[in-house]
Amino acid sequence: xxxxxxxxxxxxxxxxxxxxxxxxxxxxxxxxxxxxxxxxxxxxxxxxxxxxxxxxxxxxxxxxxxxxxxxxxxxxxxxxxxxxxxxxxxxxxxxxxxxxxxxxxxxxxxxxxxxxxxxxxxxxxxxxxxxxxxxxxxxxxxxxxxxxxxxxxxxxxxxxxxxxxxxxxxxxxxxxxxxxxxxxxxxxxxxxxxxxxxxxxxxxxxxxxxxxxxxxxxxxxxxxxxxxxxxxxxxxxxxxxxxxxxxxxxxxxxxxxxxxxxxxxxxxxxxxxxxxxxxxxxxxxxxxxxxxxxxxxxxxxxxxxxxxxxxxxxxxxxxxxxxxxxxxxxxxxxxxxxxxxxxxxxxxxxxxxxxxxxxxxx
Amino acid sequence: xxxxxxxxxxxxxxxxxxxxxxxxxxxxxxxxxxxxxxxxxxxxxxxxxxxxxxxxxxxxxxxxxxxxxxxxxxxxxxxxxxxxxxxxxxxxxxxxxxxxxxxxxxxxxxxxxxxxxxxxxxxxxxxxxxxxxxxxxxxxxxxxxxxxxxxxxxxxxx
Numbered sequence: 001x002x003x004x005x006x007x008x009x010x011x012x013x014x015x016x017x018x019x020x021x022x023x024x025x026x027x028x029x030x031x032x033x034x035x036x037x038x039x040x041x042x043x044x045x046x047x048x049x050x051x052x053x054x055x056x057x058x059x060x061x062x063x064x065x066x067x068x069x070x071x072x073x074x075x076x077x078x079x080x081x082x083x084x085x086x087x088x089x090x091x092x093x094x095x096x097x098x099x100x101x102x103x104x105x106x107x108x109x110x111x112x113x114x115x116x117x118x119x120x121x122x123x124x125x126x127x128x129x130x131x132x133x134x135x136x137x138x139x140x141x142x143x144x145x146x147x148x149x150x151x152x153x154x155x156x157x158x159x160x161x162x163x164x165x166x167x168x169x170x171x172x173x174x175x176x177x178x179x180x181x182x183x184x185x186x187x188x189x190x191x192x193x194x195x196x197x198x199x200x201x202x203x204x205x206x207x208x209x210x211x212x213x214x215x216x217x218x219x220x221x222x223x224x225x226x227x228x229x230x231x232x233x234x235x236x237x238x239x240x241x242x243x244x245x246x247x248x249x250x251x252x253x254x255x256x257x258x259x260x261x262x263x264x265x266x267x268x269x270x271x272x273x274x275x276x277x278x279x280x281x282x283x284x285x286x287x288x289x290x291x292x293x294x295x296x297x298x299x300x301x302x303x304x305x306x307x308x309x310x311x312x313x314x315x316x317x318x319x320x321x322x323x324x325x326x327x328x329x330x331x332x333x334x335x336x337x338x339x340x341x342x343x344x345x346x347x348x349x350x351x352x353x354x355x356x357x358x359x360x361x362x
Numbered sequence: 363x364x365x366x367x368x369x370x371x372x373x374x375x376x377x378x379x380x381x382x383x384x385x386x387x388x389x390x391x392x393x394x395x396x397x398x399x400x401x402x403x404x405x406x407x408x409x410x411x412x413x414x415x416x417x418x419x420x421x422x423x424x425x426x427x428x429x430x431x432x433x434x435x436x437x438x439x440x441x442x443x444x445x446x447x448x449x450x451x452x453x454x455x456x457x458x459x460x461x462x463x464x465x466x467x468x469x470x471x472x473x474x475x476x477x478x479x480x481x482x483x484x485x486x487x488x489x490x491x492x493x494x495x496x497x498x499x500x501x502x503x504x505x506x507x508x509x510x511x512x513x514x515x516x517x518x519x520x
Contacts, residue, residue, distance in 0.1 A: 061444055062444070067410075067442050068414070068415065068416060068441040069410075069411060069414050069441040069442075330442065330443065330444065331443060332442055332443075333408065334408040334409050334410070334442075336409065337407075337408035337409045338408060
């Protein structure tokens with residue numbers, strides 16, 4: 001389907017036709033945050049810099065993990081030039097609302113207070129350099145997620161600003177995200193009606209697979225569901241959704257073809273082992289279908305269309321799939337090509353805008 | 363098949379390329395060691411601007427631990443997802459039979475021949491003109507007798 005045809009087919013029901021749920025804005029340089037840091041942390045930033053867990057970052061085929069055509073003529077790194085992002089992404093595809101997920105690593109910094117200062121600086125940078133100049137953009141709140149109090153304080157500072165639409169965590173954390181140390185963050189998110197968005201990547205100190213450290217980036221890239229599955233399982237089994245019945249959880253850039261089989265395994269296990277976690281009062285799949293949302297990129301590409309249709313049927317979450325490009329990264333999904341054109345127009349419209357509009361109250 | 367003048371030979375030195383639009387189709391014209399190739403500037407995967415991608419060789423191994431690098435400058439990688447295409451055939455590296463981008467025949471013609479063809483009176487019996495001046499010709503390339511031109515052949519519209 002051509003882009004024009006897509007816009008016609010998706011534009012009939014709402015003013016919002018296309019919402020991109022995963023855009024990566026980047027710093028122009030490591031000096032770009034200095035003016036947003038207080039003097040104490042500015043000095044620390046210049047003298048010491050960031051230190052997280054090492055080893056989880058595998059060099060990408062492309063510098064900055066970017067499309068090779070995403071380097072702005074200004075010389076800034078991909079994702080750092082708002083004018084170029086407007087031209088190459090927002091204007092080119094007529095994106096009505098784009099959600100920024102800066103991946104700068106503040107949440108993984110081992111010095112927690114410094115990480116929290118960086119998170120504040122990143123959020124203030126987002127306000128001043130992205131949200132103020134470009135009304136089509138929304139942003140995730142960056143937090144020092146390894147400390148519940150620090151994360152909650154930042155959520156409380158910004159949670160009532162409607163331009164911030166979720167709290168950002170990553171798929172590799174120091175402990176599984178259902179653990180109690182993270183609950184104050186969830187409590188704050190619920191207080192402000194914000195979902196938690198869990199994005200691909202991060203570095204929590206453990207090897208990136210259950211089998212240890214792999215050799216290749218392709219193993220990291222294709223194997224990311226290995227982090228998404230235990231995180232989601234932990235959220236359910238620890239009772240997070242029982243304790244916070246309104247909390248919503250977004251899986252960003254983790255795919256979803258693995259999710260039906262996880263639901264089957266968890267449901268079966270719950271019937272056998274229910275007594276181990278008596279606080280779980282319902283089938284795990286019911287929590288998933290009531291609390292979990294999924295962004296589409298990188299789209300699963302089964303060889304035959306009917307296999308994709310079957311996947312959607314197994315998933316049973318058509319009202320919770322949300323389109324994302326992942327711009328400017330190399331595994332970017334194009335709006336006019338990534339979502340199968342043969343899906344019924346009403347479903348395409350839900351994936352392209354309506355579901356995100358509901359979740360993020362756009 | 364209509365033929366379009368898209369560049370002078372000097373304009374695209376070896377290892378270089380030029381993106382042109384001909385008859386509404388974006389094409390990449392490549393010079394690989396003096397040989398010219400034209401590919402459609404659209405990746406069959408998700409529609410990325412294929413011809414803006416990097417040109418490299420192909421790295422192969424018959425077994426783990428062996429590395430054979432060959433055909434430098436003849437494999438085009440899409441700037442988005444890195445799908446690899448053979449610049450000579452338009453075929454993808456991983457599935458040459460089913461995944462390919464369109465390739466168009468390219469010739470190098472002397473200006474004298476182009477001028478003679480373009481100035482020939484139209485023949486009402488002819489099924490299609492043998493040579494059409496591309497949109498670039500009129501403004502950018504006054505065709506002169508003593509230069510060499512890159513000419514691309516496209517299927518007739520419709």
